[in-house]
Amino acid sequence: MKIATYNINGVKARLPALLDWLAEARPDVVALQEIKCVDEAFPRAEVEDAGYNVAVHGQKGFNGVALLSRLPLEDVARGLPGDAADEQARWIEATVSGRTALRVCGLYLPNGNPAPGPKYDYKLDWMDRLRARAAALLAAEETAALMGDFNVIPEPEDCHDPRAWAEDALFLPATRAAYRRLLNLGFTDAVRTLHPGPKVYTFWDYQAGAWPRNHGIRIDHALLTPQAADRLTAAGVDAEVRGRDKPSDHVPVWVELDV
Protein backbone atom coordinates (compact mmCIF):
# COMPACT_ATOMS: atom_id res chain seq x y z
CA MET A 1 0.00 0.00 0.00
CA LYS A 2 1.32 3.40 -1.01
CA ILE A 3 0.81 6.12 1.61
CA ALA A 4 1.65 9.74 0.79
CA THR A 5 1.70 13.19 2.35
CA TYR A 6 1.35 16.38 0.32
CA ASN A 7 1.09 19.98 1.52
CA ILE A 8 -0.83 21.41 -1.42
CA ASN A 9 -0.97 25.06 -0.26
CA GLY A 10 -4.62 25.64 -1.13
CA VAL A 11 -6.75 22.82 -2.54
CA LYS A 12 -8.85 25.13 -4.72
CA ALA A 13 -5.81 26.63 -6.44
CA ARG A 14 -4.12 23.23 -6.64
CA LEU A 15 -6.93 20.94 -7.79
CA PRO A 16 -5.58 20.33 -11.33
CA ALA A 17 -2.10 19.62 -9.95
CA LEU A 18 -3.57 17.30 -7.30
CA LEU A 19 -5.65 15.33 -9.82
CA ASP A 20 -2.69 15.01 -12.21
CA TRP A 21 -0.47 13.71 -9.45
CA LEU A 22 -3.11 11.28 -8.12
CA ALA A 23 -3.54 9.83 -11.62
CA GLU A 24 0.16 9.21 -12.17
CA ALA A 25 1.39 8.37 -8.64
CA ARG A 26 -1.71 6.33 -7.80
CA PRO A 27 -1.28 6.46 -4.00
CA ASP A 28 -3.67 4.35 -1.93
CA VAL A 29 -3.85 6.90 0.89
CA VAL A 30 -2.96 10.60 0.90
CA ALA A 31 -2.66 13.02 3.81
CA LEU A 32 -3.18 16.57 2.57
CA GLN A 33 -2.18 19.71 4.45
CA GLU A 34 -2.97 23.41 3.99
CA ILE A 35 -6.20 22.82 2.11
CA LYS A 36 -7.12 26.37 3.28
CA CYS A 37 -10.86 25.86 3.10
CA VAL A 38 -13.85 24.79 5.18
CA ASP A 39 -15.19 21.25 4.85
CA GLU A 40 -18.05 22.27 2.53
CA ALA A 41 -15.64 23.97 0.10
CA PHE A 42 -13.40 20.93 -0.39
CA PRO A 43 -13.66 19.63 -4.00
CA ARG A 44 -15.08 16.34 -2.78
CA ALA A 45 -16.84 15.29 -5.98
CA GLU A 46 -13.73 15.74 -8.14
CA VAL A 47 -11.57 13.74 -5.74
CA GLU A 48 -14.21 11.02 -5.35
CA ASP A 49 -14.44 10.78 -9.15
CA ALA A 50 -10.70 10.10 -9.12
CA GLY A 51 -11.40 7.04 -6.96
CA TYR A 52 -10.91 8.27 -3.41
CA ASN A 53 -12.93 8.35 -0.22
CA VAL A 54 -12.52 11.71 1.51
CA ALA A 55 -12.38 12.85 5.14
CA VAL A 56 -11.86 16.56 5.75
CA HIS A 57 -10.93 18.68 8.76
CA GLY A 58 -11.06 22.16 7.30
CA GLN A 59 -10.76 25.76 8.43
CA LYS A 60 -11.53 29.06 6.73
CA GLY A 61 -8.54 30.56 4.97
CA PHE A 62 -5.69 28.79 6.73
CA ASN A 63 -4.47 25.36 7.75
CA GLY A 64 -6.87 22.47 7.09
CA VAL A 65 -6.06 18.79 6.59
CA ALA A 66 -7.71 15.90 4.78
CA LEU A 67 -7.31 12.18 4.17
CA LEU A 68 -7.95 10.52 0.81
CA SER A 69 -8.14 6.74 0.50
CA ARG A 70 -9.09 4.18 -2.12
CA LEU A 71 -10.26 1.91 0.71
CA PRO A 72 -12.84 3.15 3.24
CA LEU A 73 -11.66 5.51 5.98
CA GLU A 74 -12.71 4.01 9.30
CA ASP A 75 -12.85 5.54 12.78
CA VAL A 76 -11.99 9.05 11.59
CA ALA A 77 -10.83 11.39 14.37
CA ARG A 78 -10.28 15.12 13.91
CA GLY A 79 -8.14 17.42 16.03
CA LEU A 80 -5.00 16.67 18.05
CA PRO A 81 -5.97 15.70 21.61
CA GLY A 82 -4.74 17.65 24.60
CA ASP A 83 -6.17 21.16 24.25
CA ALA A 84 -9.93 21.61 23.86
CA ALA A 85 -9.40 25.33 23.20
CA ASP A 86 -7.20 24.73 20.12
CA GLU A 87 -9.32 25.64 17.08
CA GLN A 88 -6.63 25.20 14.40
CA ALA A 89 -7.32 22.34 11.97
CA ARG A 90 -4.01 20.49 11.88
CA TRP A 91 -4.70 16.84 12.66
CA ILE A 92 -6.82 14.02 11.24
CA GLU A 93 -6.45 10.26 11.63
CA ALA A 94 -8.25 7.19 10.34
CA THR A 95 -7.85 3.47 9.89
CA VAL A 96 -7.46 1.83 6.49
CA SER A 97 -7.89 -1.94 6.43
CA GLY A 98 -5.82 -3.75 3.84
CA ARG A 99 -4.59 -7.19 4.84
CA THR A 100 -3.59 -5.45 8.07
CA ALA A 101 -5.24 -2.44 9.69
CA LEU A 102 -3.13 0.69 9.28
CA ARG A 103 -3.70 3.83 11.33
CA VAL A 104 -2.84 6.87 9.22
CA CYS A 105 -2.32 10.21 10.97
CA GLY A 106 -2.23 13.34 8.81
CA LEU A 107 -0.66 16.35 10.50
CA TYR A 108 0.25 19.96 9.80
CA LEU A 109 2.62 21.00 12.56
CA PRO A 110 2.68 24.76 13.31
CA ASN A 111 5.33 26.80 11.51
CA GLY A 112 6.22 28.70 14.68
CA ASN A 113 7.77 31.84 13.18
CA PRO A 114 8.61 34.36 14.41
CA ALA A 115 10.60 32.82 17.26
CA PRO A 116 10.62 33.56 20.07
CA GLY A 117 7.00 34.57 20.51
CA PRO A 118 3.48 33.20 20.99
CA LYS A 119 3.52 31.34 17.67
CA TYR A 120 6.68 29.52 18.68
CA ASP A 121 5.21 28.71 22.10
CA TYR A 122 2.19 27.24 20.30
CA LYS A 123 4.49 25.14 18.11
CA LEU A 124 6.34 23.64 21.06
CA ASP A 125 3.10 23.02 22.93
CA TRP A 126 1.65 21.31 19.85
CA MET A 127 4.76 19.12 19.62
CA ASP A 128 4.25 18.05 23.24
CA ARG A 129 0.69 17.02 22.42
CA LEU A 130 1.90 15.23 19.28
CA ARG A 131 4.39 13.27 21.36
CA ALA A 132 1.62 12.22 23.76
CA ARG A 133 -0.60 10.95 20.92
CA ALA A 134 2.39 9.23 19.30
CA ALA A 135 3.30 7.53 22.58
CA ALA A 136 -0.25 6.19 22.83
CA LEU A 137 0.04 4.69 19.33
CA LEU A 138 3.26 2.97 20.37
CA ALA A 139 1.77 1.72 23.64
CA ALA A 140 -1.11 0.18 21.69
CA GLU A 141 1.41 -1.45 19.32
CA GLU A 142 -0.45 0.06 16.39
CA THR A 143 0.70 -0.34 12.80
CA ALA A 144 0.68 3.40 12.25
CA ALA A 145 2.18 6.16 10.12
CA LEU A 146 2.56 9.83 11.02
CA MET A 147 2.35 11.58 7.66
CA GLY A 148 2.66 15.30 7.25
CA ASP A 149 4.28 18.67 7.10
CA PHE A 150 6.22 18.66 10.37
CA ASN A 151 7.77 22.10 9.80
CA VAL A 152 10.96 20.65 11.29
CA ILE A 153 14.38 20.45 9.61
CA PRO A 154 15.72 17.49 11.59
CA GLU A 155 19.45 17.74 10.79
CA PRO A 156 21.86 20.17 9.08
CA GLU A 157 22.01 17.95 5.98
CA ASP A 158 18.24 18.45 5.60
CA CYS A 159 18.75 21.98 4.28
CA HIS A 160 20.93 23.61 1.66
CA ASP A 161 22.49 26.14 4.04
CA PRO A 162 22.17 25.50 7.79
CA ARG A 163 23.45 29.01 8.59
CA ALA A 164 20.51 30.55 6.74
CA TRP A 165 18.08 28.60 8.95
CA ALA A 166 19.87 28.96 12.28
CA GLU A 167 17.36 31.45 13.75
CA ASP A 168 14.29 29.94 12.13
CA ALA A 169 11.55 28.17 14.09
CA LEU A 170 11.95 25.16 11.76
CA PHE A 171 15.56 24.61 12.84
CA LEU A 172 16.03 26.09 16.32
CA PRO A 173 17.64 23.74 18.85
CA ALA A 174 14.43 23.48 20.89
CA THR A 175 12.50 22.49 17.74
CA ARG A 176 15.01 19.81 16.79
CA ALA A 177 15.13 18.54 20.37
CA ALA A 178 11.35 18.18 20.51
CA TYR A 179 11.37 16.31 17.19
CA ARG A 180 14.20 14.07 18.43
CA ARG A 181 12.21 13.23 21.56
CA LEU A 182 9.37 12.13 19.28
CA LEU A 183 11.66 10.00 17.09
CA ASN A 184 13.38 8.48 20.10
CA LEU A 185 10.12 7.06 21.36
CA GLY A 186 10.72 4.48 18.64
CA PHE A 187 9.67 5.89 15.26
CA THR A 188 11.41 5.30 11.94
CA ASP A 189 11.95 8.23 9.56
CA ALA A 190 11.19 6.26 6.39
CA VAL A 191 12.79 8.61 3.86
CA ARG A 192 15.95 9.12 5.92
CA THR A 193 16.25 5.35 6.42
CA LEU A 194 15.99 4.45 2.73
CA HIS A 195 17.62 7.62 1.31
CA PRO A 196 20.37 8.50 3.79
CA GLY A 197 22.23 10.93 1.55
CA PRO A 198 22.12 14.75 1.55
CA LYS A 199 20.02 16.99 -0.72
CA VAL A 200 16.76 15.12 -0.19
CA TYR A 201 14.35 18.05 0.04
CA THR A 202 10.55 18.38 0.16
CA PHE A 203 10.07 22.18 0.17
CA TRP A 204 11.50 25.01 -1.89
CA ASP A 205 10.44 28.59 -1.18
CA TYR A 206 8.65 30.46 -3.97
CA GLN A 207 11.12 33.33 -3.51
CA ALA A 208 14.66 34.02 -4.64
CA GLY A 209 14.86 31.14 -7.13
CA ALA A 210 14.98 28.50 -4.43
CA TRP A 211 13.83 25.69 -6.76
CA PRO A 212 16.18 26.27 -9.72
CA ARG A 213 19.04 26.72 -7.26
CA ASN A 214 17.92 23.63 -5.28
CA HIS A 215 17.87 25.65 -2.05
CA GLY A 216 15.45 23.24 -0.40
CA ILE A 217 14.66 21.85 3.01
CA ARG A 218 13.31 18.47 4.16
CA ILE A 219 10.32 19.16 6.42
CA ASP A 220 7.64 16.72 5.19
CA HIS A 221 8.10 13.37 6.87
CA ALA A 222 6.73 9.83 7.19
CA LEU A 223 7.33 8.44 10.68
CA LEU A 224 6.49 4.80 11.26
CA THR A 225 5.79 2.81 14.40
CA PRO A 226 7.90 -0.37 14.69
CA GLN A 227 4.98 -2.47 13.44
CA ALA A 228 4.75 -0.27 10.32
CA ALA A 229 8.52 0.01 9.86
CA ASP A 230 8.73 -3.80 9.73
CA ARG A 231 6.56 -3.59 6.61
CA LEU A 232 8.42 -0.72 4.88
CA THR A 233 9.49 -1.66 1.35
CA ALA A 234 10.10 1.72 -0.35
CA ALA A 235 9.99 5.46 0.19
CA GLY A 236 10.43 8.50 -2.00
CA VAL A 237 9.97 12.17 -2.75
CA ASP A 238 8.22 13.26 -5.97
CA ALA A 239 10.49 16.28 -6.35
CA GLU A 240 9.81 16.81 -10.07
CA VAL A 241 6.31 18.04 -9.18
CA ARG A 242 7.92 21.26 -7.92
CA GLY A 243 8.97 22.17 -11.46
CA ARG A 244 5.47 22.11 -12.95
CA ASP A 245 3.01 24.97 -13.62
CA LYS A 246 1.46 26.53 -10.52
CA PRO A 247 3.13 24.13 -8.08
CA SER A 248 2.77 23.99 -4.34
CA ASP A 249 5.95 24.98 -2.53
CA HIS A 250 5.95 21.43 -1.08
CA VAL A 251 6.11 18.13 -3.00
CA PRO A 252 4.61 14.70 -2.22
CA VAL A 253 6.47 12.28 0.06
CA TRP A 254 5.44 8.62 0.08
CA VAL A 255 6.09 5.21 1.55
CA GLU A 256 5.22 1.69 0.41
CA LEU A 257 4.09 -0.57 3.24
CA ASP A 258 3.40 -4.29 2.88
CA VAL A 259 0.04 -4.09 4.62
Added chain:
DNA sequence: ATGGTTGTTTAACAA
Protein backbone atom coordinates in the same frame (compact mmCIF):
# COMPACT_ATOMS: atom_id res chain seq x y z
C1' DA B 1 21.55 43.56 4.31
C1' DT B 2 17.34 43.27 1.81
C1' DG B 3 13.97 41.39 -1.03
C1' DG B 4 12.17 38.13 -3.45
C1' DT B 5 6.41 34.79 -4.12
C1' DT B 6 1.95 32.60 -3.42
C1' DG B 7 -2.93 31.74 -1.57
C1' DT B 8 -6.79 33.43 0.75
C1' DT B 9 -9.25 37.23 1.07
C1' DT B 10 -9.81 41.94 -0.11
C1' DA B 11 -5.47 44.93 3.41
C1' DA B 12 -3.25 42.07 5.55
C1' DC B 13 -1.60 37.70 7.20
C1' DA B 14 0.64 33.31 6.96
C1' DA B 15 4.13 30.74 5.09
